[in-house]
Amino acid sequence: MSAPQPEAQWLWRRLFTWIVTAFILLQLHLLIDRMPLEDLRTIAERLILLLASLIALYLIGPSAEHIIALVRAWKDKP
Numbered sequence: 001m002s003a004p005q006p007e008a009q010w011l012w013r014r015l016f017t018w019i020v021t022a023f024i025l026l027q028l029h030l031l032i033d034r035m036p037l038e039d040l041r042t043i044a045e046r047l048i049l050l051l052a053s054l055i056a057l058y059l060i061g062p063s064a065e066h067i068i069a070l071v072r073a074w075k076d077k078p
Contacts (some may be wrong), residue, residue: 017058024051 028047035043062070 002025013058017054018052021051024054034068 024047028044031043031047032040
């Protein structure tokens, strides 16, 4: 039996999500003080939507192992 792939523990997906989330929140924090008020709302909303999309992908997205299993099952179909 082979050792489980790193994706089985979601380590890489978690790291990617946490790093991007921290980066987006830092960018939002830095933009708040420097942006004109008329542009601030649009940029803040888009960053929040990006963050929400990333979190949704993290929570409901298939792992690499599931994608590979689906591709293999599709290839093995007669």
